[in-house]
Amino acid sequence: MDYLTAFVVGGLFCLLGQLLFDLTPFSPGHILAGFVVAGGVLGSVGVYDRLIEFAGAGASLPIASFGNSLVKGVLLEAERHGLIGVLTGMFELTSSGIAAGIVFSFFIALIFNPRG
Amino acid sequence: MSQRVGTQSVLLDPPPYLSATATVGGPMEGQGPLAGDMDRIYNRLLAGEKSFEAAELKMLEECCLLALGKGNLNVDEIDYFIAGDLLNQTISSGFSALKLSIPYLGVYGACSTLNLALSLGALLVAGGVAQHVMAATSSHNSSAERQYRYPTEYGFKRPPHAQWTVTGAGAGIISREGGGPKITAITTGKVVDLGVKDPLALGAAMAPAAASTLISHFQELERDPSYYDLILTGDLGQVGRQVYQEIMVREGYSLPRYHDCGTMIYNLERQPVDAGGSGCACIAVVALGHIYQRIRRGEFNRVLLVATGALHSPTTCLQGNSIPVIAHALALEN
Amino acid sequence: MAPRIPSRLKLTQQEFDQITQKITPRPPLARNAVIAFLSGGLICLIGQLLQNLYASFGYSTQEASSATVSTVIFIGSLLTGLGVFDQIARFAGAGTAVPVTGFANSLTSAALEFKKEGLVTGLSSKMFTLAGSVIVLGVVTAFVAGIIKSLFL
Incomplete structure (x- = not known):
């Protein structure tokens, strides 16, 4: 069952993205940034987490989840440590993704060359 | 003595000859329908070099040397080397001029560069200050992709x-005497x-831009489309060529013998190139290769090349400017 | 800069806009959307498989999720290095761009592309040319959300 919801919800995220790519004059960069901001907004009111509970990887793999994780980290730390938590919690939950992106990209770029 | 006609055109007298040309293509071009007319095809995008810029430079240099060889000329006999390309600071042209060691005039006209360089070369030769000029792009x-896009x-x-x-790349040698088609007229775009x-x-x-230059050419030289066996635009591609034809029809011109290099250089149905080719080399490879050879065989006697270029940069686009464009026309006649 | 219409043409701006709109082909909306749905859904399904696998190792939900995201980033990055990601994405469109595979591709493609301009001045400094906007705007959103919550609620 969780495979089906992951497939459908993840697919719907991508379908929405494709429609935005094709129907708006914005670049992919604009639209993906929009997904992150939207994920952050939905995360701040707690909606995104419910979506993850429902769809698992279908909601945690689309890039909107990155915005949600940033917000969640901030809100958790702010609750515990007050205002400074807004800064200290920023990368609490996203550090693994960012670190993985940097490290893998670095070594893969060392090994391979662009093929054009 | 050459004569200026109207505000944009010049009738060249004595008309210089396009005495020799050479073209080279990359892997995608090598799989296209005109591969047989290219002098050399590189099957790899890197062409054995370390970067794409170095590969482009190698192709341009090689192409210039091939043109010299086909014209039986050595570098000392060429009075000017006029070249341009798409890269910032036109590095391919400048660096190739370093190797060729010919007095160099670097130009930028984006994808219209071929006609820009040929026009200037023809003016220099017709003006009597040069015997041979090499124009290349x-x-x-x-x-281009990494500079302009992603x-x-x-x-x-x-x-x-x-x-x-x-x-x-394409290179052509413009000579005061010799064989080949004559460059009889040029119309410089606005x-x-x-x-x-x-x-x-x-x-x-x-x-x-193509429509505007073409109409100026017809009006100023009192010609109409039937004067030419072939009117060839540079790289309008599948979409641009239809827009162009529609504009020309509305302006009262029918173009029975019209082609666009961007739709000729690839097989649009089989190759993943969407609306067709673009770039400086698009018209250079088609016009100086396939079309030039057909002119020399007498299959075409009067050809009008209309090279189109977009003069934007990624910066101007990101700052919200629209795209300024230009087209230069040049008549080749046997 | 104001548009400048060639004086020899009778063409008006309006006519030109109409012509280009009529002739410019529209992307095949339905086809693209279905492909994006299927390919994106497939990536998320694979992600779910990984997540369940990690969970079976005894990781917590949060840990399993982080491990899944990292694994998918690795796959996207590797496929970019092998030169096949752009081929897949040309077909899949948003199906590969919206999941974190797109994030990985934007980082790795920039790092690869600018490697020739130096390890420091190219690869490392240009890595975030595409993905930087996502991080900056995500952080700003989270900051604003955090401030509002901790000051006003």
């Missing part, structure tokens, strides 16, 4: 109106802008 899909390995879906930058902002929609953006 190049483009490379990957070096890293080459970045994944995105190209819209169906996008065009594919041609990898290759920059126009019809408000297109999408840097992937260059074909449509450039169509009015």
Whole structure:
């Protein structure tokens, strides 16, 4: 069952993205940034987490989840440590993704060359 | 003595000869329908070099040397080398001039560069200050892609109106005496802008420039489309060429013998190039290769080359400017 | 800069806009959307498989999720290095761009592309040319959300 919801919800995220790519004059960069901001907004009111509970990887793999994780980290730390938590919690939950992106990209770029 | 006609055109007298040409192409061009007319095909985008820029330079240098060889000339006999390309600071041209060691005039006309360089060369030769001039231009899909758009390995879906930058180079030698077709007239374009902002929609953006230059050419020289066996635009592609034809019909011109290099250089049905070719090398490879050879065989006697160029940069597009465009026309006659 | 219409043409701006709009082909909306749905859904399904696998190792939900995201980033990055990601994405469109595979591709493609301009001045400094906007705007959103929550609620 969780495979089906992951497939459908993840697919719907991508379908929405494709429609935005094709129907708006914005670049992919604009639209993906929009997904992150939207994920952050939905995360701040707690909606995104419910979506993850429902769809698992279908909601945690689309890039909107990155915005949600940033917000969640901030809100958790702010609750515990007050205002400074807004800064200290920023990368609490996203550090693994960012670190993985940097490290893998670095070594893969060392090994391979662009093929054009 | 050459004669200026109207505000944009010049009738060249004595008309200089386009005495020798050479073209080279990359892998995608080598799989296209005109591969047999190219002097050399590189099966790899890197052409054995370390970067795409170095590969483009190698192709341009090689092409210039091939043209010299075919014209039986050595570098000392060429009075000017006029070249341009798409890369910032026209590095391919400048660096190739270093190797050739010919007095160098670097020009920039984006994809209209071929006609810009040929026009200037023809004016110098007809004006009596040069015996031989070499005009050359190049483009490379990957070096253009990484400068104008995205890293080459970045994944995105190209819209169906996008065009594919041609990898290759073309060089032509303009001579006071010799064989080959004569460059009889040139019409230099004015920059126009019809408000297109999408840097992937260059074909449509450039169509009015081609129409404007062509109509100036017809009006000033009192010619009409039937004067030519072939009118050839540079890189309007599938979309731009239809926009162009529609504009010409509305302006009262029918173009029975019209082709666009961007739709000729690839097999649009089989190759993943969407709306066709673009880039400096698009018209250079088609006009100086396939078409030039057919003129020399007498299959065409009067050909009008209309090279179109978009004069934007990524910076101007990001700052919200629309895309200024230009087209230069040049008549080749046997 | 104001548009400048060539004086020899009778063409008006309006006519030109009509012509280009009529001739410019529209992307096949339905086809693209279905492909994006299927390919994106497939990536998320694979992600779910990984997540369940990691969970079976005894990781917590949060840990399993982080491990899944990292694994998918690795796959996207590797496919970019192998030169096949752009081929897949040309077909899949948003299906590969919206999941974190797109994030990985934007980082790795930039790092690869600018490697020739130096390890420091190219690869490392240009890595975030595409993905930087996502991080900056995500952080700003989270900051604003955090401030509002901790000051006003």
